[in-house]
Amino acid sequence: MPxxxxxxPAKKISAAQAASLVNSGFWIDYGGTLSQPDVFDRALAARxxxxxxxxxxSSLAAKPRAVLEAxxxxxxxxxxxxxxxxxxxxxxxxxxxxxxxxxxxxxxxYYRRYFDPIDVVVLKVRPADASGFFNFGPTNGWLxxxxxxxxxxxxxxxxxVPYVHGRENGVHISxxxxxxxxxxxxxxxxxxxxxxxxxxAIAGLIAGEVEDGACLQIGIGGMPNAVCSLLRDSGAxxxxxxxxxxxxxxxxxxxxxxxxxxRKQLDPGKVVFTFAWGTQPxxxxxxxxxxxxxxxxxxxxxxxxxxxxxxxFSINNTTQIDxxxxxxxxxxxxxxxxxxxxxxxxxxxAYASKGGKSFMCLSSLFQKNGVRRSRIVLxxxxxxIVTTPRTDIMYVATEYGVVNLKGKSIPERARAMIxxxxxxxxxxxxxxxxxxxxxxxxxxxxxxxx
Numbered sequence: 001m002p003x004x005x006x007x008x009p010a011k012k013i014s015a016a017q018a019a020s021l022v023n024s025g026f027w028i029d030y031g032g033t034l035s036q037p038d039v040f041d042r043a044l045a046a047r048x049x050x051x052x053x054x055x056x057x058s059s060l061a062a063k064p065r066a067v068l069e070a071x072x073x074x075x076x077x078x079x080x081x082x083x084x085x086x087x088x089x090x091x092x093x094x095x096x097x098x099x100x101x102x103x104x105x106x107x108x109x110y111y112r113r114y115f116d117p118i119d120v121v122v123l124k125v126r127p128a129d130a131s132g133f134f135n136f137g138p139t140n141g142w143l144x145x146x147x148x149x150x151x152x153x154x155x156x157x158x159x160x161v162p163y164v165h166g167r168e169n170g171v172h173i174s175x176x177x178x179x180x181x182x183x184x185x186x187x188x189x190x191x192x193x194x195x196x197x198x199x200x201a202i203a204g205l206i207a208g209e210v211e212d213g214a215c216l217q218i219g220i221g222g223m224p225n226a227v228c229s230l231l232r233d234s235g236a237x238x239x240x241x242x243x244x245x246x247x248x249x250x251x252x253x254x255x256x257x258x259x260x261x262x263r264k265q266l267d268p269g270k271v272v273f274t275f276a277w278g279t280q281p282x283x284x285x286x287x288x289x290x291x292x293x294x295x296x297x298x299x300x301x302x303x304x305x306x307x308x309x310x311x312x313f314s315i316n317n318t319t320q321i322d323x324x325x326x327x328x329x330x331x332x333x334x335x336x337x338x339x340x341x342x343x344x345x346x347x348x349x350a351y352a353s354k355g356g357k358s359f360m361c362l363s364s365l366f367q368k369n370g371v372r373r374s375r376i377v378l379x380x381x382x383x384x385i386v387t388t389p390r391t392d393i394m395y396v397a398t399e400y401g402v403v404n405l406k407g408k409s410i411p412e413r414a415r416a417m418i419x420x421x422x423x424x425x426x427x428x429x430x431x432x433x434x435x436x437x438x439x440x441x442x443x444x445x446x447x448x449x450x
Contacts, residue, residue, distance in 0.1 A: 012179045015043035018122070018154050021178075024052045026119040029146050032059035032082065033275050035139040037122045037156040038066075039182050045070035052076055057100070057118075059141070059339075060085045062188035062277065068096060082107060083339035092336055099336045101385075104244060104274075105301025105345050108145040121150035124182060125171065126161040132173035137161035138187075138246070138276035138286055140294045144168045147175055158182035162287035164276075166294030190277045192225050192248055198363045199223040201399035203230050206315060206359055209395075209402070213263035215240035215309040215353075217346050218250060219316040223361050225249040227315055232256050240264040242309055244300055244342040246273035251282050254291070266308040267293055274300040301342045306349025307356070314350035314358040316343045318387065319366075320375050323414040323429065323438055325390035325405045327360050333383035340387050347392045351406075358394040359402075364422040374425040376417050378432040396420060414438040 018040055022028065028044075030036040036058055044054075045066035052075075056067065059082035067077045074096035081088045082100050091097035102110065111118075123143060125134035134155050136143050147153055153176050173179075195203075203226035210216075210231060216239055218224040228249030231239065240261040241250055253259040254271060261269045270293040276282060286292050299305055306312055318329040319337075330338045350358040362375050376398070380386070393405050396417070403416040414433045418426050433439040 011173070011176060012181070015039040015156075015180050016046075018178055018180050019043035019047055021152060022047070022051065022054060022120060024054065026054050027116070028054065028056050029118045029121045029150075030056060030058040031121075031123045031139065031143050031146060032141050033062050033139050033277055034137060034161075034187050035123045035125075035141075035143060036061065036065070037124050037180075037182070038185065040122045040154065040156050040180055041066045048076050054078070055080065057082070059083045060277070061087045062190070063087070072096070081339075083341055084336055089337055099339065101340060103301070103340055103345050104141075104342045105297045107142045108296065108298050111142065111145045111149050115149070117149050117151050118146065120152045120154065121146045122154045122156060123171070124158055124161060125155045126163055127157040127159060128173055133170045134173070134176070135161065135163050135170045136166075136294070138164050138283060138294060140166055140169050140274050140296050142297055143171075144296055147171050152177050154178045154180060156180045156182045159184045160186050162283050164286045164294045165288075165290055165292050167299065168296060169294045186280065187283055189279050191279065193222045195222045195226045195229070196363075198399045199226040200230075202361050202363070202397050203227040205397055205402045206361070207231050207234055209357060209359075210234070210236055210239070210313055211311060211355075212237045213240070214311040214313045215242050215264055216250065216259075217241075217243040217306075217312065217314045217342075217350070218247065219343070220245060220247060221317050223317060224315055228253055232258055238262045240309060241271045241273065242266065242300065242306060242312070243273050244275070244297070244346070246271065246276035246278075246282070248278040248282050251278070251285050255285065261291075264309050266305065272300060297342075301345045303345050303349035303352055306346060307352035310354040310356070312350040312353035312356035314346040314356070316346065316360060318360050318362050320377060320380055320384060321360065321362060321393075321396060321417070322377055322380050323417045323433055324410060325393040325396065325413050325417065326380060326386045327388040327393060328380050328384040329387035331383065331385040333381050336385075344388050344392060347388050347394065351392070351394055358392075359397055360388065360393055360395065361397045364398045364400060364420065364425075372424075374421055374429070376421040376425070376429065378429065378436065378438075411439045
């Protein structure tokens with residue numbers, strides 16, 4: 001691809017001019033998380049009454065979207081999200097946002113195989129360097145595929161986007177149709193939730209399993225943050241990172257010298273991720289840092305890449321798990337609350353890794369309408385989506401222990417899961433298991449769960 005040393009002035013247009021390129025019936029893509037544009041979004045929202053049936057694909061909206069705020073009844077704009085943030089969950093409850101269920105590592109392929117070329121792609125990027133490359137910053141994901149599939153390719157530049165090293169983590173001016181100057185506002189931050197006593201208890205069990213040289217994939221939430229906090233002071237050495245989401249907790253381990261990547265087989269010495277979302281200190285650590293490697297989801301999330309590192313430790317949350325080990329991590333009945341993301345692919349990749357372990361973590365209890373309920377159940381809530389099947393579950397952890405379900409029979413699984421439940425619910429769960437023949441009355445346990 002020929003390089004151009006300077007920007008082409010003819011390609012620079014205003015946000016209003018860019019928004020004028022959109023026609024009714026168009027499909028628009030905003031990428032995801034921190035790549036979502038702002039000045040274009042506001043300019044297009046201003047045209048709400050001129051347009052109809054304009055559809056958007058994106059993921060994890062990090063802040064309110066002007067197009068949705070301008071059209072609260074969803075009469076003009078339609079939003080489709082690969083993974084829900086709290087904002088998208090709220091808009092789904094209002095009936096103006098819809099979920100696209102993926103394994104995150106497969107999304108590039110969906111665009112190539114199942115979708116028509118995209119009418120307009122608009123991505124927030126760092127201003128072009130001397131060679132004419134616009135860096136994607138801390139969000140790679142499937143952006144390169146969007147560039148390839150765009151009929152009209154627009155970039156919205158922002159000096160707030162850090163320069164992040166990576167594989168194909170940018171777009172060249174020769175691939176861009178129009179350039180908009182952004183507002184240069186700071187990137188949206190995601191504050192870490194508070195860590196509870198239950199989080200600390202579960203984290204302590206998991207941290208005790210992590211060996212020197214382990215390669216981490218850690219999800220979002222209080223419990224994963226607690227794991228990072230404990231690992232920082234655990235004496236663990238030479239940890240690596242190959243993850244979907246890069247969090248403040250992982251960056252703290254890097255800054256503390258606990259994460260070095262020295263023993264990784266794939267990308268030794270590099271912190272590998274596909275998107276980062278956290279606080280400004282996280283973004284500052286990424287900026288120009290050669291230890292960071294922001295890659296597409298085809299590289300970070302497909303099991304045959306994940307497994308190439310030894311001792312992959314995949315640590316994720318779930319919200320409900322049944323006595324056979326089915327994990328429901330993304331819905332409350334038919335109400336979508338998040339998404340599959342990379343959970344299933346990392347569970348498989350970690351299991352296939354030499355010495356790898358996959359952990360599914362949950363507190364034993366939650367409260368709903370003032371009533372305490374068990375997260376470990378005989379049957380999943382009707383409508384709940386099984387994110388990780390029982391055949392893929394390895395370790396399950398609550399504040400009452402850790403158990404490996406691989407190789408266990410149905411009665412053994414039921415016994416093991418009951419032992420992880422809150423004591424107040426164990427008797428009822430055991431009775432349910434007997435009544436439904438998960439544990440036959442004459443069943444002899446050849447070994448104790450553990």
